[in-house]
Amino acid sequence: xxxxxxxxxNRITKTGKRIMLECSQTKGHDRMYWYRQDPGLGLxxxxxxxxxxxxxxxxxxxxxxxxxxxxxxxxxxxxxAIPNQTALYFCATGTGGNGELFFGEGSRLTxx
Amino acid sequence: GQSLEQPSEVTAVEGAIVQINCTYxxxxxxxxxxYQQHDGGAPTFxxxxxxxxxxxxxxxxxxxxxxxxxxxxxxQELQMKDSASYFCAVRDQGGFKTIFGAGTRLFVKA
Numbered sequence: 590x591x592x593x594x595x596x597x598x599n600r601i602t603k604t605g606k607r608i609m610l611e612c613s614q615t616k617g618h619d620r621m622y623w624y625r626q627d628p629g630l631g632l633x634x635x636x637x638x639x640x641x642x643x644x645x646x647x648x649x650x651x652x653x654x655x656x657x658x659x660x661x662x663x664x665x666x667x668x669x670a671i672p673n674q675t676a677l678y679f680c681a682t683g684t685g686g687n688g689e690l691f692f693g694e695g696s697r698l699t700x701x
Numbered sequence: 702g703q704s705l706e707q708p709s710e711v712t713a714v715e716g717a718i719v720q721i722n723c724t725y726x727x728x729x730x731x732x733x734x735x736y737q738q739h740d741g742g743a744p745t746f747x748x749x750x751x752x753x754x755x756x757x758x759x760x761x762x763x764x765x766x767x768x769x770x771x772x773x774x775x776x777q778e779l780q781m782k783d784s785a786s787y788f789c790a791v792r793d794q795g796g797f798k799t800i801f802g803a804g805t806r807l808f809v810k811a
Contacts, residue, residue: 622799629709631788631803632744639797647798679743683799687751688732688792690799692743 592616595680595693603701608667610696612680621663622681622690623647623655632679638663670700703727705802707789712808713779721774721805723789731792733765733772734799739785747774747787776807784809 593614602608612621620639624632634647636655644655652674654666667674677697681690705725713719723733732751736744750756750765750772762775776783786804793800 624801629803632790632801634798634800637798645798648800685796687749688734688796688799689746689749690734690736690744692745694743 591694593680593682593691593693595696597696598694599697601699601701602670604671606670608670608698610665610678612663612693614661614682616682616691618682618684619660620683623665624679624681625649626677626679635665672700674698675700703791703793703800705789705791707802707805710806712810714810715779715781717779718775718777719779719807721787723772723802725770725791727791727793729793730767731796734790735763735774736788736790737785738788744788779809781809783807
């Protein structure tokens, strides 16, 4: 089993729908992150969290919200999806040290 | 704010050496990382530099000059499987968050 698991892996939805992407990890890391990847734009940070009581906005948090339900679970929500939120979304975990991030396999979201 | 610049594409021949440069502007700096991503896959960590100098890991090396806000990834003895996208990433002051560059697509030709 993967150390960082994202569900769903693929989702097609319509404009205005609420969508939740879920992430769970078995690495025991405190830090969890949500990134969005678009062609030519690299990975952009949406939100990050250091524990269940700590939530921080990243570079592009508008239109997104998150919930850290437990140390191992970090979910990303789009309250009212719009087409320009069509992208590949990655969850990642990490510790301090060398800052290595461990990524999930990604969730491809298409908003029609 | 923070910004990172790296070339969008690099092409090299199998067996050759290639260098991917990264310049950054940050309000604080904690370290520079490099990640590899194959098509359809997730990014995977390659290296990390917190101090000036060269770090070597097998065929891959990474260099950092903090005074120049510059680093590079050096790939030696290129193999076809090295064809992928490579991202530089900066950890901000305190190491709380990691910001990525737009990525460099490396094409390795036979």
